[in-house]
Amino acid sequence: MDTAMQPPADAQGARPRGFAGKLLADRHSVPFSIALHLVPGALIVAAYTFVAAPLVRAMEYPIFMAWAIALAIVLFPIQLLLLWLGKKKTGRFTMKGVVRYRDKPVSRGKVFWLGAACLVWMTVVSLALTSLDNLVYDWFFTWVDYQGAGPDGTTYLQGYSPQLVLTTLLICAPFTGFTLPLIEEYYFRGFLLPRLPQLGKWAPFFSVFFFSVYHFWAPWTVLSKLVFLFPGVWLAWKKQDIRISIAMHPGTTLLMSVVGLIALATGAYSM
Numbered sequence: 001m002d003t004a005m006q007p008p009a010d011a012q013g014a015r016p017r018g019f020a021g022k023l024l025a026d027r028h029s030v031p032f033s034i035a036l037h038l039v040p041g042a043l044i045v046a047a048y049t050f051v052a053a054p055l056v057r058a059m060e061y062p063i064f065m066a067w068a069i070a071l072a073i074v075l076f077p078i079q080l081l082l083l084w085l086g087k088k089k090t091g092r093f094t095m096k097g098v099v100r101y102r103d104k105p106v107s108r109g110k111v112f113w114l115g116a117a118c119l120v121w122m123t124v125v126s127l128a129l130t131s132l133d134n135l136v137y138d139w140f141f142t143w144v145d146y147q148g149a150g151p152d153g154t155t156y157l158q159g160y161s162p163q164l165v166l167t168t169l170l171i172c173a174p175f176t177g178f179t180l181p182l183i184e185e186y187y188f189r190g191f192l193l194p195r196l197p198q199l200g201k202w203a204p205f206f207s208v209f210f211f212s213v214y215h216f217w218a219p220w221t222v223l224s225k226l227v228f229l230f231p232g233v234w235l236a237w238k239k240q241d242i243r244i245s246i247a248m249h250p251g252t253t254l255l256m257s258v259v260g261l262i263a264l265a266t267g268a269y270s271m
Contacts, residue, residue, distance in 0.1 A: 016088040024085055024098065028195040034210060036192055040074050041214035047073040048217070053147070061168055063147045064156035067217065068172040068180075075183045082191060099190035101242035114239075115247025118232035122252045129224035137220040144219070151220055166264050169257070177257030181250040184211075189233060190242045204234040 016024055028036065048070035056066040086094035095102070106114070133151035141149075148156035157165050188211050196203040205226075211233075212225035232248030235241075262268070 016085075020085060020088045024089055026195065027197055028192070030196075030199075030206075033192060033196055033206075037188070037207075037210035037214055040078060040187075041216045043074045044070045045216050048146075062157045062160045062165060065168050065172055067156065068176050071180050072175055075180050075187075078187050079183045082186060095186065095190075099186050099242070100194040101190055101236060101240050104241065104243070106239050106241040106244070111241060111243045111247065114235055114244050115232075115251065118235065118244060118248035119251045119255065121231055122228045122248050123255060125228040126224065126252070129227060132224050133220050136223060141220045146217060149217075162264060166261070169261055169264065173257040173261060176253065178250050178254045181253045182246060185242060185246050185249055188214075189236055189245045193233070193237060194240075204230065204237045207237075208233050 022032070044067075048066055051073065052066035052069035053063065056063060056069065059065075082095050082098050083093040085098045086092070086096060089097050104111075130151065130153075137151040148158070157168065160168075188207060193203060193207045196206060199206055208226055208229045209222075212222040212229070213219070215221060215225070229249070232245045236243075236245035
């Protein structure tokens with residue numbers, strides 16, 4: 001057979017070597033996994049500080065857009081990394097064999113009801129725990145000096161005209177409302193979580209804790225995130241079906257983005 005027609009060695013079953021091989025291993029060490037959880041958060045803060053914030057301030061748009069840009073700068077390359085790892089493993093750009101919990105072992109109907117329950121839980125509990133975020137912020141994090149920093153989720157949008165806020169949300173919502181949280185689920189729940197078998201039943205808590213800490217731009221929300229994220233992550237791990245945590249996390253951000261846009265557009269809510 002002509003060697004030019006043969007698929008890449010990785011597609012024939014050879015295990016990728018080097019850093020790609022370490023990423024694709026069935027098990028990540030705990031220190032390595034912690035680094036893979038937290039480094040993206042540090043990069044997001046750096047992208048905000050040195051690129052996104054100066055750009056958005058020059059445009060005179062709400063600083064919320066700067067965080068959306070910083071998240072995109074980091075998370076879209078992470079999605080490309082997952083696809084590249086798929087190519088190293090199979091010879092084509094795919095998440096198959098890289099992102100796990102995608103074999104759909106749970107019936108569609110059960111995923112719907114479990115996902116809906118988790119979505120309601122995350123929406124209601126995250127709003128109910130705003131007072132906890134306020135308390136933690138006032139006690140420990142008033143020194144954080146990001147523009148718009150604070151426990152109120154609308155702080156990043158305050159001080160601008162309603163029209164400019166609405167324009168900002170319309171631009172950002174497709175990304176912050178669904179696409180970027182979806183990439184987070186693929187990376188944190190589909191790629192990192194399944195590679196912690198040595199932690200047993202503690203793996204979901206580990207995932208939620210370090211995903212919460214990864215939000216370096218809002219450290220006062222770690223405790224509330226532990227509460228409202230855990231059920232969906234635990235179910236995704238227990239059932240080995242990432243659709244459950246996707247329904248919870250991107251589903252909730254999409255719901256809240258749509259409700260917020262409608263409220264602003266109709267005048268039911270004003271900044």
